[in-house]
Amino acid sequence: MTKLQKTLFIAVAVLTACMMSICASLYHAIYIEPGEIAVNYQMIKNKKIPKDMYDVSIVYFTDLEYGKFQDQKRTDALFKKIEELHPDILIFGGDLFDAKYKTTDQDRQAMIDRFAALPASLGKFAVIGEQDLVNEERQTLVYDIYANSQVEVVDNSTRFLGNRSKSGIQLIGLRTDADFNQALANVDDTHYNLLVSHYADHLRNDALKNVSISYALAGNSHGTQILYPILGGYRKYPGNEKLNRDNGANLPFPYYISAGTGCIHVNARLNATPEIVYLIFSR
Numbered sequence: 139m140t141k142l143q144k145t146l147f148i149a150v151a152v153l154t155a156c157m158m159s160i161c162a163s164l165y166h167a168i169y170i171e172p173g174e175i176a177v178n179y180q181m182i183k184n185k186k187i188p189k190d191m192y193d194v195s196i197v198y199f200t201d202l203e204y205g206k207f208q209d210q211k212r213t214d215a216l217f218k219k220i221e222e223l224h225p226d227i228l229i230f231g232g233d234l235f236d237a238k239y240k241t242t243d244q245d246r247q248a249m250i251d252r253f254a255a256l257p258a259s260l261g262k263f264a265v266i267g268e269q270d271l272v273n274e275e276r277q278t279l280v281y282d283i284y285a286n287s288q289v290e291v292v293d294n295s296t297r298f299l300g301n302r303s304k305s306g307i308q309l310i311g312l313r314t315d316a317d318f319n320q321a322l323a324n325v326d327d328t329h330y331n332l333l334v335s336h337y338a339d340h341l342r343n344d345a346l347k348n349v350s351i352s353y354a355l356a357g358n359s360h361g362t363q364i365l366y367p368i369l370g371g372y373r374k375y376p377g378n379e380k381l382n383r384d385n386g387a388n389l390p391f392p393y394y395i396s397a398g399t400g401c402i403h404v405n406a407r408l409n410a411t412p413e414i415v416y417l418i419f420s421r
Contacts, residue, residue, distance in 0.1 A: 181420045195223070196227040225416070230265075268337075306329075356395050400412070
């Protein structure tokens with residue numbers, strides 16, 4: 139074999155390997171990863187967490203986007219996984235249905251049954267996403283589902299979360315159209331304050347700079363849904379243009395932006411596996 143032939147052979151071998159790698163990634167992104175469910179376990183330690191809340195668990199998941207891509211099979215598998223985690227507190231981060239999906243009465247009842255069956259003895263809560271507000275009919279449907287499945291919507295306000303005692307933590311919920319004055323009116327620095335916002339960009343708001351936020355959770359961006367190595371995410375979503383998993387920031391408090399659970403625009407995920415976030419308070 140001549141030197142030129144060797145060079146050509148190596149070049150073809152490298153190109154073939156690259157093509158095989160790309161094909162394997164595409165197959166995984168389209169047929170495998172969208173149906174996977176990762177559980178992200180986080181142990182939370184903070185002096186402001188009262189002893190009565192030690193070992194209390196919170197399951198946070200967001201961006202279900204039930205509809206064309208997030209079908210019944212995937213959704214039932216997700217809720218089964220959440221049920222197996224047996225959280226004390228459940229928090230949903232918004233976007234229950236895909237904006238373009240035309241819901242049926244069967245969809246409504248099935249979603250009520252799913253949420254109602256989840257074992258969260260210390261409470262179930264939700265914040266509202268932009269796709270929950272696409273029109274008045276959708277907004278009414280989402281609030282109706284929550285009302286009938288014992289899920290309390292935290293709209294620009296706070297809720298006290300306790301373990302059957304007077305001590306506990308505060309949950310702060312922000313809408314997409316955040317009213318920070320209203321949401322933060324009852325927040326003080328004596329409590330452990332858990333902030334949940336559908337939009338991650340809200341976490342950069344100046345209103346939070348002088349407020350005692352202990353931890354924050356957000357979603358909306360689906361982890362950019364397709365995250366290319368080195369190149370980063372394939373698109374930015376409104377509400378996560380300044381802050382997302384591909385573009386972090388130094389904030390006065392720790393935060394986590396979830397990759398969510400469903401798909402929008404395209405039924406594919408790459409390096410952004412659907413996830414449930416499991417938090418447990420520790421001494």
